[in-house]
Structures are given as structure tokens and as C-alpha cells.
Amino acid sequence: MDWDDLRVFLAVARQESLSSAARVLRIDPATVGRRIARLEEALGQPLFAKSPQGYALSDAGQRLLDHAVRAEQAMVGAADALRGSSAGLTGQVRIGAPDGCANFLLPQVVAAICDANPGLEVQIIALPRVFNLSRREADMAVAVSRPGAGRLSVQRLADYRLHLAAHRDYLDRHPPIRSLADLRGHRVVGYIPDMIFDKELDYLAEAELSTVPLASNSVSVQFNWLRTGAGIGIVHDFALPAGPGLVRVLPGLLSLRRSFYLIRHADDRRLDRLNRFATALAHGLRQELVRLETAAQRMT
Incomplete structure (x- = not known):
């Protein structure tokens, strides 16, 4: 089995399309298709299930994947050994x-x-x-x-910390926040509830807030809402320096660690x-x- 064919196989398996794999490999899609067809013919079984949605690994492809990855690691390891640990990373x-x-x-x-x-x-x-x-x-x-x-x-x-935060302009325009109960009178920014992919990101549950008028699955979108004074929400402490005017709210009552x-x-x-x-x-x-x-x- 030719290593170069395995390299093409890995690219298609990871990209799930001939065109995307071709861009990674810097060859044309037709060549990628021919190389996959040649490998499938040599092995006597299909490696991908082809559909309008792309190329999904077949059962045989799944079995080959681990072996191809190990071959790739061996090639990379050999290059590392020849380069030496004193050389810069490339x-x-x-x-x-x-x-x-x-x-x-x-x-x-x-x-x-x-x-x-x-x-x-x-x-x-x-x-x-x-x-x-x-x-x-x-x-x-x-x-x-x-x-x-x-x-x-x-x-x-x-570990990192998160706190409630809002822009000073927002806080100046809205009723004061002295307790967690006061949050219910404010516009909350947070994740779309049914798109939280990890329980560790369910921050607002700890503030007992279930309604999120301004919601996004992106931290950056949430941060920009807060930065422009649109509402109040949970912010990583490490992000606060990127938002002049943002201040922590109730840090003594709600402080999260992740x-x-x-x-x-x-x-x-x-x-x-x-x-x-x-x-x-x-x-x-x-x-x-x-x-x-x-x-x-x-x-x-």
C-alpha cells in the first residue's frame, strides 16, 4: 500500500469532500478522486459512502483510518527524529x-x-x-x-473565572443591581439554551435565570452585545480588558470558576x-x- 495514497485517503476522511481535500493537498479534485478509486480497487472494497452531502467513511474506511493515522504518525515521528529536538518547531x-x-x-x-x-x-x-x-x-x-x-x-x-458584567452606560440607564433577584428586571445576554454543547457553559442556571432575550451560541457575539451596552451577562475575566467600559456586577455574590x-x-x-x-x-x-x-x- 502506497503512503501517498494513504495521505490522500486521510485528507478525504478529514475533509469529507474531494474539493476540500484537494485544497489541503494542493492538487486538483479529479486527481484526488482517481487516487481514492485506485486505493479502493487495490483493497477490493469501498472506503467511502458518496452522497450529495459529501464523502462519509464506510465500515472498511473506518477500519483503515486508525492504520492510516498510525502510518502518518510514524512519518512525522521519523522527520522529528532526523530534525532533532534542538531545532525550531516547523x-x-x-x-x-x-x-x-x-x-x-x-x-x-x-x-x-x-x-x-x-x-x-x-x-x-x-x-x-x-x-x-x-x-x-x-x-x-x-x-x-x-x-x-x-x-x-x-x-x-x-482554572479561569467568570463574572456578571455590563457596560457602564447600560448600568447608568437602568435600575441598580444589588442582588441576584434584581437581574430579572434587566435584559440578559447569554447562550441559546438548546445550543449549549457542554454543561460547564450553562452559566445563567447558576444565576437562576431561564429567559435570555439576547442569545447567541458565540461568545464573541455575546461579548459585543455587552460591550455596546445592550444588556448584562456572564463574561470571562480574561476577556474584560478587551472591552473598555465593561465592569463586573455583583462579584461577591456570583463568581464562577471553570x-x-x-x-x-x-x-x-x-x-x-x-x-x-x-x-x-x-x-x-x-x-x-x-x-x-x-x-x-x-x-x-
């Missing part, structure tokens, strides 16, 4: 993260890592959902809770390049959290 690393972390923490952390490693290319996927590392949607993911299953390596990165976890496929622990990147990411994220949360405390 190649591409893809990180999945909830959009709060992806917008307010990862950009500056990743930029610093890339400054020290000019040959490194980092992609941040900011989506409000859990990433499938087995399908290699990302090389690693930051999550707000430990996964319950899978061959995964989980590292607790750091944790970030770095999740990787268990087999990737053998890859020196990803280990070194994960170490730099963890160190940088912890430092940036301390810096931003300290700045947030000075604002109130």
Missing part, C-alpha cells in the same frame, strides 16, 4: 478551541510561539462544539470539560514536535490568563 499544527479561548487567549499565545519558531504554521479553529480528534479535525483541542471516552490524552491547563483542558490523541504523545508545541502552548496560556485576569481586577 510544519502545521491545528488547534480546536471554544470561541472564548480562541478569541481572547490563543491569538497572542500562538503568535509568541510562532515568533520563536518562524517555520511553524498554526491554525486555530474557533467553534462552539467538541472536536473529533480521532477524525483529526485538529491536532489538539482546548476544552472546558474532560472527555468521557476515547483514546485521548488529557492535561488540565488552568477549567481549560488540553486534549490530544493518545498516540500523539510519541511525537516530539507536538509534545514541544503542547508544552509551549500550556505555558503561554497560563501566563496570559494571569496577565489578563490581573488586568481585569484593576478595572473594577
Whole structure:
């Protein structure tokens, strides 16, 4: 079995379309299709179920996926060994993260890592959902809770805090908030209730609020509503410095603590390049959290 054919197979399995895989591989879609057809013919069974929605792995494709991933890891590991641990990090690393972390923490952390490693290319996927590392949607993911299953390596990165917050202009225009009960007279900003993908994100339940007049599945949309004085909602302390005029509300009555976890496929622990990147990411994220949360405390 040719490694180059397996590389094409992995791209289609991850992208679920010939055109998207072709962009990743930098070849034309027709060539990708021919390579998949050739591999299926050599193996004597279909690897994908084709439909208007894209290419989904067949049972045979699912069985081949783990072997193809291990072959990929062996190739990357060999390159790492030849390069040596003293060399700078190179190649591409893809990180999945909830959009709060992806917008307010990862950009500056990743930029610093890339400054020290000019040959490194980092992609941040900011989506409000859990990433499938087995399908290699990302090389690693930051999550707000430990996964319950899978061959995964989980590292607790750091704790972070969240508080109620609103813009000073909003607070000046509306009745004072002296207790949690007073919140019921205010316009609340938060997640769309039936689109909360992790119980750790159900912040407003702790404030006993069930009605969310301004709701979005995106932390960034929520933050921009609050920044423009549209209402009151739960905000990461590390995001507050990015919103001049935002102040914490009732910090003595409602203070939430959550944790970030770095999740990787268990087999990737053998890859020196990803280990070194994960170490730099963890160190940088912890430092940036301390810096931003300290700045947030000075604002109130």
C-alpha cells in the first residue's frame, strides 16, 4: 500500500469532500478522486459512502483510518527524529478551541510561539462544539470539560473565572443591581439554551435565570452585545480588558470558576514536535490568563 495514497485517503476522511481535500493537498479534485478509486480497487472494497452531502467513511474506511493515522504518525515521528529536538518547531499544527479561548487567549499565545519558531504554521479553529480528534479535525483541542471516552490524552491547563458584567452606560440607564433577584428586571445576554454543547457553559442556571432575550451560541457575539451596552451577562475575566467600559456586577455574590483542558490523541504523545508545541502552548496560556485576569481586577 502506497503512503501517498494513504495521505490522500486521510485528507478525504478529514475533509469529507474531494474539493476540500484537494485544497489541503494542493492538487486538483479529479486527481484526488482517481487516487481514492485506485486505493479502493487495490483493497477490493469501498472506503467511502458518496452522497450529495459529501464523502462519509464506510465500515472498511473506518477500519483503515486508525492504520492510516498510525502510518502518518510514524512519518512525522521519523522527520522529528532526523530534525532533532534542538531545532525550531516547523510544519502545521491545528488547534480546536471554544470561541472564548480562541478569541481572547490563543491569538497572542500562538503568535509568541510562532515568533520563536518562524517555520511553524498554526491554525486555530474557533467553534462552539467538541472536536473529533480521532477524525483529526485538529491536532489538539482546548476544552472546558474532560472527555468521557476515547483514546485521548488529557492535561488540565488552568482554572479561569467568570463574572456578571455590563457596560457602564447600560448600568447608568437602568435600575441598580444589588442582588441576584434584581437581574430579572434587566435584559440578559447569554447562550441559546438548546445550543449549549457542554454543561460547564450553562452559566445563567447558576444565576437562576431561564429567559435570555439576547442569545447567541458565540461568545464573541455575546461579548459585543455587552460591550455596546445592550444588556448584562456572564463574561470571562480574561476577556474584560478587551472591552473598555465593561465592569463586573455583583462579584461577591456570583463568581464562577471553570477549567481549560488540553486534549490530544493518545498516540500523539510519541511525537516530539507536538509534545514541544503542547508544552509551549500550556505555558503561554497560563501566563496570559494571569496577565489578563490581573488586568481585569484593576478595572473594577
